[in-house]
Amino acid sequence: KNQVEQSPQSLIILEGKNCTLQCNYTVSPFSNLRWYKQDTGRGPVSLTIMTFSENTKSNGRYTATLDADTKQSSLHITASQLSDSASYICVVSGMTTDSWGKLQFGAGTQVVVTP
Amino acid sequence: NAGVTQTPKFQVLKTGQSMTLQCAQDMNHEYMSWYRQDPGMGLRLIHYSVGAGITDQGEVPNGYNVSRSTTEDFPLRLLSAAPSQTSVYFCASSYSRMGLSYNEQFFGPGTRLTVL
Numbered sequence: 001k002n003q004v005e006q007s008p009q010s011l012i013i014l015e016g017k018n019c020t021l022q023c024n025y026t027v028s029p030f031s032n033l034r035w036y037k038q039d040t041g042r043g044p045v046s047l048t049i050m051t052f053s054e055n056t057k058s059n060g061r062y063t064a065t066l067d068a069d070t071k072q073s074s075l076h077i078t079a080s081q082l083s084d085s086a087s088y089i090c091v092v093s094g095m096t097t098d099s100w101g102k103l104q105f106g107a108g109t110q111v112v113v114t115p
Numbered sequence: 116n117a118g119v120t121q122t123p124k125f126q127v128l129k130t131g132q133s134m135t136l137q138c139a140q141d142m143n144h145e146y147m148s149w150y151r152q153d154p155g156m157g158l159r160l161i162h163y164s165v166g167a168g169i170t171d172q173g174e175v176p177n178g179y180n181v182s183r184s185t186t187e188d189f190p191l192r193l194l195s196a197a198p199s200q201t202s203v204y205f206c207a208s209s210y211s212r213m214g215l216s217y218n219e220q221f222f223g224p225g226t227r228l229t230v231l
Binding site for chain 2: 002004041042043044045046049089103104105106107108
């Protein structure tokens with residue numbers, strides 16, 4: 001079972017509207033949580049990185065929240081634009097002592113912004 | 116800086132053929148990795164390297180080989196391609212390891228591979 005679950009799987013929103021994407025994880029112990037944006041045909045690009053002690057982190061119109069107690073994170077997109085159409089991936093890093101570290105990737109939420 | 120580059124962008128192979136996916140970065144990052152991305156699934160780690168001459172297996176290493184002779188390059192070799200290896204492959208690099216560090220991982224543009 002994937003240790004990082006994202007919802008919804010996909011959503012369609014009108015340009016200018018807001019939306020919120022959810023990420024639930026079971027990775028433990030937890031180190032940090034990242035949100036990536038992946039445009040079609042491109043590699044993922046980092047939006048935010050939060051450690052367990054951070055509750056919120058913003059990057060322009062993107063705001064991520066984290067509740068480490070309930071193991072939930074959300075990504076809020078404000079005043080969506082056509083360029084926000086992409087897949088948004090939640091990635092959770094477990095705390096390990098090995099040489100690499102342990103990343104768990106969610107399957108992503110596909111967002112389509114329509115005019 | 117070009118960041119992380121990958122070649123080719125697209126490739127079609129027949130079952131049993133071998134090939135090498137190229138990856139290079141110009142950020143002097145020690146840590147490099149290869150992932151595959153399949154529909155409906157998160158990225159899965161194939162192999163990784165923590166420095167020149169040091170490589171290790173990730174989550175799904177079977178059927179793939181890697182080497183790291185320089186800091187800049189991290190090629191991925193498919194030994195005998197199978198249809199199950201049809202996927203999009205991403206190379207990534209970072210300054211340090213992911214688990215305990217608060218750093219960013221940079222991804223290449225990907226190689227879309229089809230095995231017939």
